Amino acid sequence: MDQLEHIIKGCRDEDPKAQKELYQMFAGRMFSLCLRYADNADEAKDNLQEGFIRVFRKINQYRFEGSFEGWIRRIMVNVSLQKYRDRLRMNPVYELESVREQVPESASDLLTEKELLQMISELPPRYRLVFNLYAIEGYSHREISEMLGITEGTSKSNLSRAREILQNKLKKYSEIKYRAG
Amino acid sequence: MKPQEEHNVDKIFQRLAGYEAEPPDGVWDSIEEALGRKKKSRLMWFRLLSAAAILAFAVLSGYYFGRQSRPVASDLSQKNIPAATEAMTGNSHVPSFVPASDEKRNPAKNNPVRQRAGFVQMALENSTTSNEIRDEEENYLKEQQVSFPFLQLREPAMEMSTKWNLPGIKERLLLASLSSDEGIVVEPDEHTQNAPVRYFSLDGQAGPLLAFRNVHDGNREVLADASGISVKSKEEPLATYAGVLRVNYQVTKRISIGTGMGYSGMGLQWKESFSPSAYSFNGTDILQNKESVAYSGSSVGTANSLGNIPALEGLVSSRMASSVPAESSFSELKFVQQLGYVEVPVLIRYALTDGRLGVSLSTGIINHFLVRNTVFMNSANGKTDLGSTEGIRPWNYSGAAALGFDYHLTGNITMRLEPAFKYYLNPSNTTGSFSTHLFSFGVYSGLSYTFK
Structure with a gap:
């Protein structure tokens, strides 16, 4: 044992x-x-x-x-x-809340897990859930649609939008780091 | 397994799958408390004091209301003085039932929604594993510390080889390869520990009950019988029974309210010793002893602390008509006054602990409706029906407190043992110059079924 x-x-x-x-x-x-x-x-x-x-x-x-x-x-x-x-x-409009854009004040360090967590936490709630479930937990869009009570299309759309936002954040980090660097 | 769409952003954030963050302080303490194991002495004291206060309130309320609603003396008191008693004792100033004067009274004493299960379960059986295996990136876990306001992260404590097995993707892949019943049981959704948990439960309980009564009077002679012996000293508690079927509504995780219907016996008993004789009751020889006996020096009054029993008057009168040769042995007659109430309780229950072995405290008000009123006498000749007691209040209510010990047999079925105390807040008698309050101690046991 x-x-x-x-x-x-x-x-x-x-x-x-x-x-x-x-x-x-x-x-x-x-x-x-x-x-x-x-x-x-x-x-x-x-x-x-x-x-x-x-x-x-x-x-x-x-x-x-x-x-x-x-x-x-x-x-x-x-x-x-x-x-x-x-x-x-x-609060039915909870999932529609706008993205809380937030550029980190300092990008002197390399991108850390903490920063990644911070970026995810800044996503709108449903984008955050869909991204976590799909990209990190590995659920399919069909499973996610059942979990969240949305369509597969919405799941895909939310994932796409989450990636877009995260990509922009990563880009901003890189730019800041480059300038600082 | 889903056809995984590879994306650079995904790969970057997949580093988080096996990452460890330092859990905040106090989480484990809270978990222990929620599991019913954490001993918080201050909280326990507060709960015990609360329980004592509720119990004291119930008793004092009963006393207060009892004094407020003391019944007035009625002409029953005069009816109840058996003429035969006076004739026998020659002591007309010691009646078996005498109204107490108001002056003798002490004026100071007057007064987790459970959500549908499986909502977020993986449809494992619908998953495939063939094309979903991704590359694991073993360098996910490099140590980088940046100070974010709400996060305190720590480097993974486990070895890389172990870590490799732990990230969510890996686990997901492992899980997806299983059938739905392989190791993973559907996880029902529940509400949080602190959020309201609303569901119904049905209790069925029954058990033995020891019925007492408390007589408020300022005059010890009030209930003295013909021989001057206080009836209070003769009357004894009555062992009876009670049962209840109750529906409860769980308001929060710890608090529930309940109501239902039940039955509870009450009453008292006393014994009288008589010489075997030609005692008869309404023409029937009770003791079947044909020898006439001398008067033993005691007699039965027709009233006691619950009310008047007209049938007893017949008993005494018949006896007085008999002749009185000497007799040395005595026989004992046992009188039992039984009352039965249909009960409608309104109780609130607070769970002190909520583990597999739970402890709860209940308190509330119970309405009582008189449905049974019998008196009988046990003698050598068997059981003799003596009719009923007059002057019993048909409706009453009591304050109740109980301590429940629960054992959860299954997720829905709980076994409960519950010592309970009830004190009737109204006097049970409507006549007489005193007030009698019933109370009881019972030990209920039964099962509770939770609909969730």
Whole structure:
């Protein structure tokens, strides 16, 4: 029995030590995932918390078939999408909010993951979700359309627009870096 | 697997798939608390104090309302003084039922929406894997630190070889190669821990109940029987039963409100010792002992703390007509006054913990409608129906508090053990110069089914 399997079985027995080990093992990657989907760090923190609570409550459903991290990631994505749908329900124009263009003040460093996260977080909500789901999580447009309740065409269009915005941001970064450089 | 459209922008941002960000402080503590394990002593104290305050409020309210609605003495008090008692004892100033004067009273005492499941599940069975494998870029994880206001990132702690297996794309590819039932179970959507979680549940509970009564009076003689013995000292709690079917609506994760319908027995019992004799009740020999006996020195009053039992008057009168030879042994008669109420509770429940083993506190008001009123006597000759008690209030309400211990058997079914206390806020008697409040301790057990 490898370490992860041992920890998972401990979590099934609601062993606090095993739960904490599982959290420490995956919290960093899952928080990074949550940051990509959330509007801000507070929301990402909430999603991380809720996602892990859900993981611990449903860990009996994991049958040691397939990747455990994939299973956790799906739960985190689900939590993040649920937050998006909740917000959309309360504010129907949420997904149409304009792009928050923001050029970084300093481009003296190379493009980092932190900067990439920042760029993604500045996308309009639905563009952000579609881009994350397609480009990073690897879902198809058909799957995304089912997840978000949109058409495949809209998914493709949103992806295209997200790429366009991100490309412009990358270009601006490069220009600033070049000038600074 | 989807026919992945390669795009330079995608490849740049795919670096984020396996990236680790430093989780904010306090997340683990919050998770532990949500799992019902974190001991927050201050919060626990607050909850315990709240529970004590609610319980105290329920009891004091009952006392207050009881004093406010004390029934006035009626002519029943005079009817209830058995002439035979006076004749026997020669003590006409110690009636079995005497109205207390108002002056004797103490005036100071008057007074997670669960969303549809699987909304965001991958349609794994619809996926193909043949053409979706992308190149993994193992240099994703180079260390670069830039200070962004809301992010604190850390370098991946794991070895590259391990890391290679972890990014989302990789996992996605692995998952896509599985059938839908291979290891991945449909993940239902749930609301957040803090958001309202609205659903219904149905409780069925039943259990034994010990019924008591509390008599408010300023005169110990009020309930004295013919021999001067206070009825209060004779009356005993009655073991009975109760059950309820209740529908609850979960308002938030921890708070639910519920109502329904149930049945609860109440009442009391007492014993009288008599010499075996030709006691008869309405012409029937009760003890079937043909020997006449001497009067034992005790008698049965027709009234007690619940009300008047006219049938007892017949019992005493018949006995008085008998002759009185000596008799040494005594027989015991057991009298049972049973009341039955249909209950309509309105309760609010607060979950103190919400793990597999949950603890909850309930409080609220219960309406009681009298549907059963019987008196019977157990003797050597069996059970004798003595009719009913007069002067019982047909409607009453009580304050209730209960501590529930839940064990979640499945996602929808919960087993509950719930000690409960009820105190009737109205006097149960409508006649007499005192007021009697019923109360009970019960231990309910049953199942709860959650519709979600």
